[in-house]
Amino acid sequence: MMRTALVTNFCPFYRVKLFRILRERLNATFLFFSDATERNWESLNPRGGSEFAVVPLHEGGAGRWRVLWRLARHLWTADYDVLIQGVSGRQAVLVTACIARLKRTPLILWTGMWHHPSTLFHRLTFPLVRALYRRADALVVYGTHVRDYLVSLGVAPERVFIAYNTADxxxxxxxxxxxxxxxxxxxxxxxxxxxxxxxxxxxxxxxxxxxxxxxxxxxxxxxxxxxxxxxxxxxxxxxxxxxxxxxxxxxxxxxxxxxxxxxxxxxxxxxxxxxxxxxxxxxxxxxxxxxxxxxxxxxxxxxxxxxxxxxxxxxxxxxxxxxxxxxxxxxxxxxxxxxxxxxxxxxxxxxxxxxAGWTYERMARGFIDAVAFVATRRGRE
The missing domain is CATH 3.40.50.2000 (Glycogen Phosphorylase B;)
Incomplete structure (x- = not known):
């Protein structure tokens, strides 16, 4: 059975049911690189993830560079058929993209971004971000607004799959x-x-x-x-x-x-x-x-x-x-x-x-279709 790795920061409570479906349908292993101290996360909110096949990259209070080393080592040594990378975590995205390219493993980016920040750092790194979007084998997005934004950056529409963002x-x-x-x-x-x-x-x-x-x-x-x-x-x-x-x-x-x-x-x-x-x-x-x-x-x-x-x-x-x-x-x-x-x-x-129609099964369909798409393309190569 195909093996999928999903790399993201952590499992918030509103992703648990989605990840259950992805575990069952895509044989997914989850690689979490954060201890949920992000500025935009309410620290009092509950988290999930203990029920999944998880690689806790931040375990033991590991710092950023150790986490990235663990991520690179795991992705290099493990035998995954598809890598799915959430765009949170700048360095993690680059590590996963590099490993995917070196191992010729299909890379799917998962993003909700529909506007590039305008700070000096973000302006300087925009060409790299755009290149990552264009070179990804497929992209999974929150909604039509993200799809339209990516297409405006030169991403082929057929490589974008909508996983409509869903709550419980x-x-x-x-x-x-x-x-x-x-x-x-x-x-x-x-x-x-x-x-x-x-x-x-x-x-x-x-x-x-x-x-x-x-x-x-x-x-x-x-x-x-x-x-x-x-x-x-x-x-x-x-x-x-x-x-x-x-x-x-x-x-x-x-x-x-x-x-x-x-x-x-x-x-x-x-x-x-x-x-x-x-x-x-x-x-x-x-x-x-x-x-x-x-x-x-x-x-x-x-x-x-x-x-x-x-x-x-x-x-x-x-x-x-x-x-x-x-x-x-x-x-x-x-x-x-x-x-x-x-x-x-x-x-x-x-x-x-x-x-009533915005279900986790519907959201998961975007991921499942994206994986099927990259698997089909890989089979033709």
Missing amino acids: NELYNRAVGEDEIARMRSELDAGARRVALFVGRLEREKGVDVLLEAVALMAPADRPLLVVNGRGPRMDELKAYCAARGLSTVRFLAYVPNAELYRYYALADVVVMPSRTTREFKEPWGLVANEAMNQGCVVIASDAVGAARGGLIEDGENGLVVPEGDAGALKQALERALRDDASRARLSAAARATI
């Missing part, structure tokens, strides 16, 4: 009773207000300041109860803004475990994802959209959110999309979603219907 629907679509929702509303002092929810890191790229500005632009009587669930360096700054603008209907929760988030999605009428593009970041996807749609939330996302450009959120059909950084447009979208009960109910029903 079973975790987020659990029923929440009216009594529970009433209790939560009381604890948050929601009164009769509609509820808007933000879930994510409190960093500049997440655009929470734009969301607060949009709420401040609304008439006081029309403002929703805004629940902000997340941690990050901008917490104090955002709280100070609320105090200065008299935004008394904003509640900061700091952190809610993922196993409990479904309750807040059930509480919310809308979930807002106001991400913006920065020199270092553009939202690859935003799984909060998947999670929220399981409870029928109307997701209002900026056009800098991958899920709003890659096939999940369709403006006016199952959610709303606004220009990034535009507080006025976001205000109008909030008012539209919160005032019009019939429109909100229609979008809510469409969101539930859409997300």
